[in-house]
Amino acid sequence: MKTMFARTSLLVGAAAVVSWILFRLTPFESVTSYVGLILTVAIVASVVSVGPAMATDRGRRLMLSTWRRGTRWEFWPPWIFYPPVLAYVAYLMAKHRSMTVFTATNPAILAGGFIGESKFDILQGLSGSGEYVARSSLLDGKLSTADKMLAVRRFMVDEGLTFPIVLKPNYGQRGSGVVVVRSAEALEACIRQSSVDTIVQEYVDGAEFGVFYYRYPSEPHGRVFSVTEKKFPAVVGDGRRTLEQLILHDERAVCAARLYCDRHRDELSVVPADGEAFPLVELGTHCRGAMFLDGGWVLTQALEDRFDAIARGFDGFYFGRFDVRLDGDAEAFRAGHGFKIIELNGVTSEATHIYHPGTPLIRAYGVLMTQWRIAFEIGAESRRCGVVPTTVRKLVELVREYRRIARGHLSLTSRRNARRGRPGRASVLPCESRGPAVRRRPIRATPVRCDDRGRGPATDRVAP
Template identity: 50%
Template sequence: MATGPHCERSDVAGATSLAGPVDGGVGGLMRWQRLAVSRWVRLTQWEYWPIWAIYLPVFFYGLWLAVWHRGATVFSAANPGMPAAGGLVGYSKSAILEGLAGAGDAVATWALIAPGAFPERNAAVRRFMAEHQLGYPVVLKPDLGERGSGVVIAKNAAEVEVVLRTEPTALIAQAYVPGVEWGVFYVRRPGAAKGEIFAITDKRMVHVVGDGRSSLERLILNDARAVGMARFFRQKFAARLGEVPAAGERVMLSELGTHCRGAMFLDGAALETPELVQAVEAVSRQFEGFYFGRYDLRAESTEAMQAGRFKVIELNGVSSEATAMYDPKHSVWFGWRTLCRQWRIAFEIGAANRRAGARVWSVRELWTLLQEQRKA
């Protein structure tokens, strides 16, 4: 089933401190205490739980769906136009972006950078940027990556070089879209006149604010939200933990709208507008054989997004999560209901497409696909 929290998830909401500002760096006792708090947060807040704990009830519900629909893998026909069993796992991002070619400017400009020697790949990135009159930053990400793995927002040519030299596989170069990011989960029943938005995730980037005295490590450990991702952030900023940000200086801890890379997910259902629904529908209709999945969208503001003025940066298939469920206000029961409902819809859409002649992947084929992804 859908991928869960394989890596650390974050609830960072801002710079609310659990303790008053303390001069200097972090002592051994203070560090131990705050890391103990981090472990407690991860134990008691369900969005940090391991995948088996979140998906165990959903697995048993999936067994019932398999019996009801007379096929354990019916969901693999939910998106006949997508590779890898409808976008289950290990799929090519470029193949999916190609499926959205008819959406034109609604999709952030991109190009596939093939494997090869550094000079040729570097020249390909430069041609892409020149052709579309792009400056830095530029986004580089693995064509087969998942959950934000390997995604880099390269701010200059030197950072591009590091990525190209360390990542030998096929990459996607994409225009960086500043502003806010949302996850919009779309579903459409085969034969229906139009689809609907199943869930909206309001993605928030994480930051702490300097006080002119505390080190970056202390700011992270004292932050009521960032402490839940303390291990991840301490590794990410290992070379800067001793720095003391100036008073009022905002230090961004995350820059990608990925939960396991530090972003906070809020339920944005109340932000849905007819204009947003219409724009998402128009984009979705350009992808033949797409019925079920989550868009990652960016826009200059929430108001622009609500007006339907956005850029698609990615589209995920049948393994998508309605990530709005990870809003801290929601209980694990809400999460389980959401997951069960979305998988019921995936099975129903797959069954309808099966009746229309769409291919259903066999259990053996899916097992092979999953094993190949595990080795990658």
């Protein structure tokens, strides 16, 4: 589809160049006829490029996917969405007379959590709140596959864990390289392909939330800035349509159709049984297909007090987002217990409740700008207390080092195979499976559709 639009753009551009030449060489009275000719050529070129796709149901649904991703800002690529935020950050840099003062926000975390921080070290910093932290262990990337397998087995036995378990790179961002492993065979296949330090973590099978917290160093208590409820979209079978057709005709899933089709590429011809829910997402990352809703409905004073106590127990942490999974129900969570922290992100965290479908773009920008203002203010206060911000040169080095390490993260194919609990490679192209249909065993999941607005529109819980 992108190729078609690119071809159309080139044709229209070529027409514009030709028109300029003709305008230069042609008398004014002949211009009108040339304009009509150019418009006709542009229309014909567009029809020729887009027409074949519009002739099939699949093509029309993929075009709808492209349209929705272009008209709904939550799907915009970073280079389109972030320029206004970056401009505001530049203003804050000038105001505080430092390009990197925000890296002093969390003195206990490398560069404040901007990039290159050890996720395992952060989890260790939360050890004082052990009952609220998912059990984890670190695998040295330099170990042999056999030694890694032995270490994982020992960890699982010591902690009384069974499959599934989670593997994630110790240095990672935006869900890169994160895997839910469901069998020993898949575990070995993933470990064999990974060459980086890897966290092995217990899998908490419950609802997921993101709790954004901050505290000024001079204040005794902090507050929760944002709560995000993370949903994992699923499609429900009718016993007739293939998985690909279900994805393309689901009002939410079609928005990320190419992503889901690529992830489930060797199951696209499967026909789920009538009433069977097929989960499309396992990880709570928006860029990998999860749906983010405003989770303000769970925020209570008890919950805020609990996270304030946890955060204050991590000396040198003041600003970031806790990603948690519930091992109880929502009411227990509202009461301040029944959850496990699976990750804590630093200064580059986002108040992700802004991605609630239908949130006005201007409100989203307002939340992000307020968030960055608080980060700079906390960093400036830490600097006055003697914390030295990370230098620009060091940040550049960290970015380069992260890019090098990220090349060793598990590939998409490895993550697919781990999810299915078997080794091997997929061989079917995304969104193009045409093999014989088979049926899968039912899987319980909660379908999430495009018109699921949660419990109300996103709100701004920001500092006064």
